[in-house]
Amino acid sequence: MNFYRSQILICGGTGCQSSGSIELVNTLKKEFKKHGIENEIEIVVTGCFGLCELGPVVIVYPEGVFYSRVEVKDIPELVEEQFVKGRILKRLVYHESMDEDKVRSLTDVEFFKKQRRVALRNCGVINPECIDEYLAFDGYKALEKILFEMTPDDVIQIMKEAGLRGRGGAGFPVFMKWQFAKNAIGDEKYVVCNADEGDPGAFMDRSILEGDPHSVIEAMAIAGFAIGSNQGYIYVRAEYPIAVKRLCIAINQAKEYGILGKNIFGTDFSFDLDIRLGAGAFVCGEETALLNSVEGKRGTPRPKPPFPANKGLFAKPTILNNVETFANIPIIILKGPEWFAEIGTEKSHGTKVFALGGKTNNTGLVEIPMGTTLREIVYDIGGGIPNGKKFKAAQTGGPSGGCIPAEHLDTPIDYDSLQQIGSIMGSGGLIIMDEDNCMVDIARFFMDFIVDESCGKCTPCRVGTKRMLEMLERITQGKGEEGDIERLEHLAYEIRDASLCGLGQTAPNPVLSTIRYFRDEYEAHIRDKKCPAGVCQALLSYVILKDKCKACGICAKKCPVNCISGKPKTPYEIDQDQCIKCGTCMEACPFGAIIKA
Amino acid sequence: MKSLKELEEIRKRTLENINLRKGREGYRIVVGMATCGIAAGARPVLTSIMDEVNKLDLKNVTVAQTGCIGACRFEPMVEVYSPDGEKVTYIKMNPEKAKAMVASHIKDGKVIDDYTMTVIDGKVIDPVSE
Numbered sequence: 233m234n235f236y237r238s239q240i241l242i243c244g245g246t247g248c249q250s251s252g253s254i255e256l257v258n259t260l261k262k263e264f265k266k267h268g269i270e271n272e273i274e275i276v277v278t279g280c281f282g283l284c285e286l287g288p289v290v291i292v293y294p295e296g297v298f299y300s301r302v303e304v305k306d307i308p309e310l311v312e313e314q315f316v317k318g319r320i321l322k323r324l325v326y327h328e329s330m331d332e333d334k335v336r337s338l339t340d341v342e343f344f345k346k347q348r349r350v351a352l353r354n355c356g357v358i359n360p361e362c363i364d365e366y367l368a369f370d371g372y373k374a375l376e377k378i379l380f381e382m383t384p385d386d387v388i389q390i391m392k393e394a395g396l397r398g399r400g401g402a403g404f405p406v407f408m409k410w411q412f413a414k415n416a417i418g419d420e421k422y423v424v425c426n427a428d429e430g431d432p433g434a435f436m437d438r439s440i441l442e443g444d445p446h447s448v449i450e451a452m453a454i455a456g457f458a459i460g461s462n463q464g465y466i467y468v469r470a471e472y473p474i475a476v477k478r479l480c481i482a483i484n485q486a487k488e489y490g491i492l493g494k495n496i497f498g499t500d501f502s503f504d505l506d507i508r509l510g511a512g513a514f515v516c517g518e519e520t521a522l523l524n525s526v527e528g529k530r531g532t533p534r535p536k537p538p539f540p541a542n543k544g545l546f547a548k549p550t551i552l553n554n555v556e557t558f559a560n561i562p563i564i565i566l567k568g569p570e571w572f573a574e575i576g577t578e579k580s581h582g583t584k585v586f587a588l589g590g591k592t593n594n595t596g597l598v599e600i601p602m603g604t605t606l607r608e609i610v611y612d613i614g615g616g617i618p619n620g621k622k623f624k625a626a627q628t629g630g631p632s633g634g635c636i637p638a639e640h641l642d643t644p645i646d647y648d649s650l651q652q653i654g655s656i657m658g659s660g661g662l663i664i665m666d667e668d669n670c671m672v673d674i675a676r677f678f679m680d681f682i683v684d685e686s687c688g689k690c691t692p693c694r695v696g697t698k699r700m701l702e703m704l705e706r707i708t709q710g711k712g713e714e715g716d717i718e719r720l721e722h723l724a725y726e727i728r729d730a731s732l733c734g735l736g737q738t739a740p741n742p743v744l745s746t747i748r749y750f751r752d753e754y755e756a757h758i759r760d761k762k763c764p765a766g767v768c769q770a771l772l773s774y775v776i777l778k779d780k781c782k783a784c785g786i787c788a789k790k791c792p793v794n795c796i797s798g799k800p801k802t803p804y805e806i807d808q809d810q811c812i813k814c815g816t817c818m819e820a821c822p823f824g825a826i827i828k829a
Numbered sequence: 830m831k832s833l834k835e836l837e838e839i840r841k842r843t844l845e846n847i848n849l850r851k852g853r854e855g856y857r858i859v860v861g862m863a864t865c866g867i868a869a870g871a872r873p874v875l876t877s878i879m880d881e882v883n884k885l886d887l888k889n890v891t892v893a894q895t896g897c898i899g900a901c902r903f904e905p906m907v908e909v910y911s912p913d914g915e916k917v918t919y920i921k922m923n924p925e926k927a928k929a930m931v932a933s934h935i936k937d938g939k940v941i942d943d944y945t946m947t948v949i950d951g952k953v954i955d956p957v958s959e
Contacts, residue, residue, distance in 0.1 A: 235846075235879055235882055235883035235892075236846070236879075237875070237879055237891075237892040237893060237894070238893070268872075272875075272876065272879060274846075294891050294893060295893075316862070316867075317862055317863060317864075317867075317894075317896065318862045318863075318893070318894030318895050318896055319896055358847070364839050364840075364842075364843040365843055365847060367836060367839050367840045367843060368839075368840050368841075368843035368844040368846075368847050369844075369847075370840075371840075372836065376833065489830070489831045489836065490830035490831055497833055498832075498833075
């Protein structure tokens with residue numbers, strides 16, 4: 233191994249790759265060569281740092297300088313200053329990490345300060361394509377520990393004491409699943425990792441697979457030991473090509489080192505792993521549909537019971553856990569269940585990773601201890617709402633979850649308190665909405681998603697959600713009728729109670745929770761034919777304020793359908809019948825005389 | 830197939846390398862690499878320091894560069910911070926001296942006084958050995 237004086241870490245997550253981090257690596261190599269310093273500095277491509285919005289993100293050690301939004305054209309200057317002359321290139325340093333010319337360490341930056349990285353501990357730190365780096369950060373030590381010092385029951389006991397609950401959304405205790413599968417009778421048992429992350433806007437699992445694939449592999453082997461299984465499957469969507477590639481590399485490296493395969497570390501425990509690619513159907517995140525898909529069948533759910541713990545994959549006892557759940561396990565074994573149980577709240581231990589998106593200044597991946605309030609996430613980590621707008625609601629749990637209005641901003645986030653206010657933890661999508669978002673439209677969006685993704689096996693979900701969508705579309709088009717809200721609620725409860733699987737049972741949640749907290753918005757759409765947020769096109773009109781109009785005629789010139797008319801010195805007017813509500817005139821008006829009404 | 834012992838070795842070796850990202854605790858060698866330093870030949874000094882650290886397989890050493898220290902006439906300058914925070918400044922270095930410095934100061938903890946500044950009555954006197 234070479235001795236390097238400096239290391240430059242470049243984020244190779246999907247977010248930063250799409251903003252060009254791979255070109256940066258190539259340019260860096262060229263520039264290093266030009267200056268003859270290619271043997272002095274190591275380039276390390278890591279997983280996601282979490283600040284995808286500021287990508288590509290680059291960190292230089294030993295100084296720990298944090299550069300954001302680095303472009304190819306910046307590289308020659310960066311190399312010249314940082315690596316040849318040893319000076320920090322201030323103009324590219326992430327603004328919040330500069331304090332009166334002094335570079336603050338990354339952990340002091342507001343975005344990272346309130347976070348606690350457990351599941352993401354190695355993301356953005358190690359090179360995910362190098363097993364040696366994972367080993368260096370105590371990788372595979374937990375597996376070694378349980379194989380030599382513990383019995384399967386000890387491992388399950390640790391999970392129980394740690395109180396780890398499933399991070400896929402429902403929060404089912406991990407130890408119970410494992411205990412059921414261990415007790416189940418079967419000549420063969422399976423460990424399955426659910427990496428079919430389908431919520432719109434959620435990418436926690438992808439980032440873990442991309443940034444720290446070995447942690448999932450290690451945890452799956454631990455689970456295999458605990459329940460008596462020798463074979464695992466990772467079900468990951470083909471839409472995650474970088475994650476799939478790194479997983480393949482990681483599995484091969486582990487096999488090469490004898491960490492996967494027969495007689496691991498010379499013990500009589502054998503465990504092997506395979507990857508199964510999914511085609512990206514949302515329903516395949518549901519455990520029984522996922523198992524069908526792994527078996528090569530159509531991805532539709534099976535009735536429960538029998539539960540997978542008794543009759544799962546190929547009708548054998550099977551445990552299914554989510555990627556993030558697995559990522560927590562090795563460190564729990566190493567640091568002990570007490571350490572883990574101390575993080576978080578009384579009933580929800582540990583941390584949760586959220587994909588923070590929507591209307592906040594900082595978006596990206598955040599990991600917080602359970603019990604952190606929504607206010608802290610939005611205002612401290614997220615940096616508040618841009619453009620001085622007001623917070624309206626946060627959506628958790630994607631199409632299966634609900635929204636949290638401003639009055640519940642101080643609710644500590646854990647499984648139980650979220651459920652109490654009508655939402656769910658979900659897999660970790662967290663979308664922040666401001667006053668410009670229409671809640672009816674949000675409900676319509678999620679219902680539209682569900683209608684697309686319903687597998688069609690059972691009628692309540694297949695037909696019911698379609699009918700709900702039609703009603704929501706009517707309402708947003710100004711054709712809503714008295715009684716629609718009640719009809720929506722009635723249908724929602726029917727679907728919830730009668731659907732076969734989790735997808736249908738939770739599909740009405742976005743509608744129910746928006747009705748619960750924003751009933752007045754629904755009523756405004758139905759009775760007054762108005763969209764208070766000004767989103768639903770059919771319900772808004774653009775009008776020219778007579779006293780502000782200077783009759784300059786710019787709006788008339790810009791209008792694509794020529795529906796604005798007027799003469800010099802008299803205010804202009806919009807012909808509402810012809811207006812297509814594109815909003816071009818409002819943007820064009822130099823005097824702010826055109827408004828949405 | 831790797832044995833547990835081999836894995837432990839990989840762990841140690843890689844950690845040594847990765848430690849840059851955590852901040853090492855041992856010696857920190859800083860080479861002045863401003864225009865004055867580079868012109869006086871700081872780059873070969875830097876590379877020979879790295880070579881020697883690598884060759885002697887020294888742990889817990891950070892090699893970094895810095896800007897102009899302010900005494901351009903003594904360049905190339907190398908400053909060594911020991912773990913207890915003490916600083917030794919070597920001046921008018923060259924690759925051979927740098928190698929000797931690493932072997933003596935970093936490996937054995939013996940400062941080479943001949944290469945350091947000599948201050949007499951508040952005036953810096955050039956070291957004699959050239």
